[in-house]
Amino acid sequence: MKTDLTDKALHSEFRQKVEALSGQNLSDCYQCGKCSGGCPVEPFVEVSPTRLIRMVQLGMEEEALNSDSVWHCAGCGTCNGRCPMGIDIVRVKDALRKLTKKIHYKRGSLEAWTFYEAFLDCVRNFGRLTEIGLMGGYNINSGWLMTNVKKAPWYLMRNKLGVSPHTIKRVDRLQRVFKRIEEIEGQ
Amino acid sequence: MKFAYYPGCSSEGSGAEYARASEAVLEALGVELEEIDDWVCCGATPAHATSHLLSIALPAISCASAEKQSLDILTCCACCHSRLKQVNQEVRDDPALRAKISEIIEEDYRGSLNILHVTEVLAREVGLEAIKARVRTPLKGLKVACYYGCLMSRMPEALMSDKSEYPMLLDNLMDAVGAEPLDWPYKTECCGAALTLTQTKTVIRLSADVLQMAKQNGADMLVVACPLCQANLDIYQAEAEKLKGERLSIPVVYFVQLMGLAMDLDPKRLCLDRLIVDPMPILAQKGFVHGAVYL
Known part of the structure; x- marks a missing residue:
């Protein structure tokens, strides 16, 4: 992919947003490629972590947010562990995920956000997560009704599903915490 | 302790x-546990992928509660451990963040505690010698591939001062109970983690690689210390077999279950019957369990 290296590209608003959200200085990256060398999902994605960082450096917003590697990242942290400059690449990817929320470029983004929201809704309402609440919420809201349904008999047979929600005592305080954070982050 | x-x-x-x-093994080794009062979910990936503040506030609520109990925190889940430890450190190092978080969670939180993973407590606080002395049935001849996954070995802030590319904590524990830990290369490969529901294919591909490598190295079982690794490696074995075109069928067992077995603890408390790939045939074949019939 060819892009012109202009001063404007290097100081894009997109790059500043990513740097602010992740707390990382992306000028530190000199494209050595160690993150991609260790990345377990690199063979399955179009854009390697190294290229993804380069895209952000050059302000290529659409390409970066559209890339499948944002959603195939398992957050394992191999890249973080190996980066010679100590860049927290997982937080850079977290920042990119946050920026996709309103855009939903590709299906991967929609599914992941549905999963995050189903998970956090469960935590917000009960203080703890139950697998049945999570899977139910995810399957209904994502439209993928049959996700992991095949596995349900195994889970039931081995008594692995926590069915009843375990509500914590101070759930009211927890809900105020969620609300306060939403206000601070202006969602 | x-x-x-x-x-x-x-x-x-x-x-x-x-x-x-874990509770059974810790109890047998004289470690007392006092459950954190009204603990809440650590938020895991969904919190840190969506909101930095939330990913700090959720663990902070539980840690603040533990501070009142004035006890260091022990947790078994590798993900909870990594979140709690990172948050504790971030809050301790940053007074501005400490004030902000304390206000959000309506409670004073200083980040003053140590956060320990159960493997650390067993290998370092209890000690390998004490464990060896408590073993009743050494798991002689049981070849285990210790699998650490990502969260126990990476994330610099959360490290357990074990080698990040070739950790040994679990291997040492397995050696202490008489099993034979294998030298194998996929100790810290990723299983796919929280992509289970959203990118199932990626999880199957990654888990299949780990399972196949364990098999090729002659492992009788995979030994894990993370509930997410266990679930991914255990539940997708049929799909992994299809992908690799070979029979895998490797039990994925929590290390404490094997420790408890070697220490002759009540099998009911070890819940070996809750795993999906049944470990009983191989355990019976090696003579560690007798006459057990499971599903």
Whole structure:
């Protein structure tokens, strides 16, 4: 992919947003490629972590947010562990995920956000997560009704599903915490 | 020895066997646990992928509660451990963040505690010698591939001062109970983690690689210390077999279950019957369990 290296590209608003959200200085990256060398999902994605960082450096917003590697990242942290400059690449990817929320470029983004929201809704309402609440919420809201349904008999047979929600005592305080954070982050 | 205990959400669902077996082993070795009062979910990936503040506030609520108990925190789940430890450190190092978080969670939180993973407590606080002395049936001849996954070995802030590319904590524990830990290359490969529901294919591909490598190295079982690794490696074995075109069928066992077995603890508390790939045939073949019939 060819892009012109202009001063404007290097100081894009997109790059500043990513740097602010992740707390990382992306000028530190000199494209050595160690993150991609260790990345377990690199063979399955179009854009390697190294290229993804380069895209952000050059302000290529659409390409970066559209890339499948944002959603195939398992957050394992191999890249973080190996980066010679100590860049927290997982937080850079977290920042990119946050920026996709309103855009939903590709299906991967929609599914992941549905999963995050189903998970956090469960935590917000009960203080703890139950697998049945999570899977139910995810399957209904994502439209993928049959996700992991095949596995349900195994889970039931081995008594692995926590069915009843375990509500914590101070759930009211927890809900105020969620609300306060939403206000601070202006969602 | 006493700790504030953070069980984590999986202890009430898919990973209950891990929590129950850990509690049994810790009790047998004289470690006391006091459950953190009104603990909440650590937020895991969904919190840190969506909101930095939330990913700090959720663990902070539980840690602040433990601070009142004035006990260091012990947790079994590798994900909870990594979140709690990172948050504790971030808050301790940043006074501005400390003030902000304390205000958000309506409670004073200083980040003053140590956050320990159950493997650390067993290998370092209890000590390998004490464990060896408590073993009744050494697991002689059981070849185990110790699998650490990502969260126990990476994330610099959360490290357990073990080698990040070739950790040994689990291997040492397995050696202490008489099993034979293998030298194999996929100790810290990723299983796919929280992509289970959203990118199932990626999880199957990654888990299949780990399972196949364990098989090729002659492992009787995979030994894990993370509920998410266990779930991914255990539940997708049929798909992994299809992908690799070979029979895998490797039990994925929590390390505390094997420790409990070697220490002759009540099998009911070890919940070996809750695993999906049944470990009983191989355990019976090696003579560690007798006459057990499971599903």
